[in-house]
Amino acid sequence: MSQFPHGIGAQWIYEVMDSASASIDTMTVTVASDTATPLPGFTSSELWIYSVAGTPIDTVRVVYNDSSMVLQSPVGAVVVVFPVIRPTVAVTVPAGTFKESYKITSGYYLYPNDSYFLVDYWLVKDNGIVKYEFNANVTTPKLHYTAELLQYIPAPSVPMR
Secondary structure: OOOOOOOOOOEEEEEEEEOOOOEEEEEEEEEEEOOOOOOOOOOEEEEEEEEEOOEEEEEEEEEEOOOEEEEEOOOOOOEEEEEOOOOOEEEEEOOEEEEEEEEEEEEEEEOOOOEEEEEEEEEEOOOEEEEEEEEEOOOOOOEEEEEEEEEEEOOOOOOOO
16 A cells, blocks of 8 residues: 555564563564565565564565555465555554554454454554554453554665655
């Protein structure tokens, strides 16, 4: 999506708060590649690497066009589609207050064990995902964590605005 320019080397640094373990960590998401094969109907594709304490914990393929953005796990099990919607929500995170964000809610239901995952995302033009909240009933107590943007570092080839 042209509203969310990234480029190789762009990074988001998040504070992640996990209610189940009562822990707070810092997580870094880095655009590692822009050569992944896009899905049909999409124009661009990137690989994002999620790391905690310098150790990679997940890789996600991100594909987008002018109207949608999709996050897909390596095995294709989790797909999040961000349609273009009207920015209407203000959001405050440690990196600042953003007056217009796209708040998108995604849900997943896993059969046969009646598990669910519910994720709220806040996307901000020229910054990307500034916050997300994850809820699931797959553990006891129920899993809940929040990630809030501490800092966005644009790719070296993308000028700051």
